[in-house]
C-alpha cells in the first residue's frame with residue numbers, strides 16, 4: 001500500500017518509517033515539503049503523491065510550547081490536520097490520525113475508554129481534540145488513535161532523560177502524574193492491525209498498565225540494576241507552563257471488544273527499549 005507519513009522525523013515517525021517500510025511503500029516528505037501551516041502545500045502534496053493511506057504523526061507535541069504559542073498549536077495541530085483530512089477525503093484515502101490522552105481532564109479515577117467524553121485542560125489537548133472533531137467531520141474513512149507518554153530508544157523524553165541522569169550520577173525521580181507509558185515501536189507495530197478491516201472510528205492504543213512518573217523512575221532504576229529507593233518523589237517540575245491532567249491512563253477498550261488488542265505491558269516494552277539503547281537489563 002502507498003502510505004504518506006507526516007512527522008517522519010519525529011520520535012514516533014522514526015518507528016513508523018522503520019516498521020511500516022518493511023510491508024508498505026512509505027513516503028515521508030520532510031517538514032519543508034509538507035508544511036502543515038501551509039494549506040495549499042498540503043492539498044498539492046496529497047494530490048500529487050496520491051497515497052491510499054495517510055499516517056498523520058506530525059504535530060507540535062511540546063505541551064508547554066503549545067501553551068505559550070496557541071496560534072502555532074491550533075495552526076499546526078488543528079487547522080493543518082483539518083486540511084489533511086479534507087485532502088484525504090478528496091482523493092479517497094484513509095487517514096490515521098495520532099491523538100493523545102491529554103484530550104481528557106484526568107479526573108475520572110479509572111482508565112479512560114473511547115466512550116468517555118474529552119475535556120482538555122491545556123492548549124495542546126484542546127488543539128488535538130478540535131483536530132479529532134475535524135477529522136470526524138471531513139474524512140469519514142478515519143482512524144483516530146489516542147496514545148500516551150511515548151518513549152523510544154531515541155529522542156528526548158522521560159526514559160532517555162532519566163537514563164542520562166543515572167549515567168551522570170544525578171538524582172532521578174518523578175511526580176505523581178499518572179498515565180500509560182507506550183513504546184513507539186509497539187505503537188507502530190500495533191497500528192498495522194487497523195488495516196485488517198475498515199472499522200473506522202476512535203481507538204485507544206497504549207501499552208498496558210497505569211503508572212506515575214515517580215514509579216516509572218523506580219522501574220528504570222531497577223531494570224538498570226540500581227535500587228528503586230534512589231528515586232525521589234517530586235511535587236512539581238520546574239519551568240512548566242501548561243497544566244497537566246493528573247491521571248489519564250487509557251484502556252484499549254475498542255480493540256479489546258474487537259478481540260484484537262495487540263499491546264503488551266509497558267514494562268516489557270521498556271525492557272526492549274533499554275536494550276535497544278545498548279543497556280544491560282536486570283529482570
Ligand SMILES: NC(=O)c1ccc[n+]([C@@H]2O[C@H](COP(=O)([O-])OP(=O)(O)OC[C@H]3O[C@@H](n4cnc5c(N)ncnc54)[C@H](OP(=O)(O)O)[C@@H]3O)[C@@H](O)[C@H]2O)c1
Nearest residue numbers: 007009010011012031035036058059061100147148149150
Ligand atoms: N510524545 C508523546 O508522549 C505523545 C503522547 C501522545 C500523543 N502524541 C502524539 O503522537 C504524535 C507524534 O509525537 P512525537 O512525540 O513523535 O512528536 P515529535 O517527536 O515532536 O515530532 C513531531 C513531528 O512533527 C513535525 N512537524 C512539526 N511541525 C510541523 C509542520 N508545521 N509541518 C509538518 N511537520 C511538522 C516535526 O518535523 P520537524 O522536526 O522537521 O519540525 C516532527 O517530525 C503527535 O501527533 C503527538 O501529538 C505524542
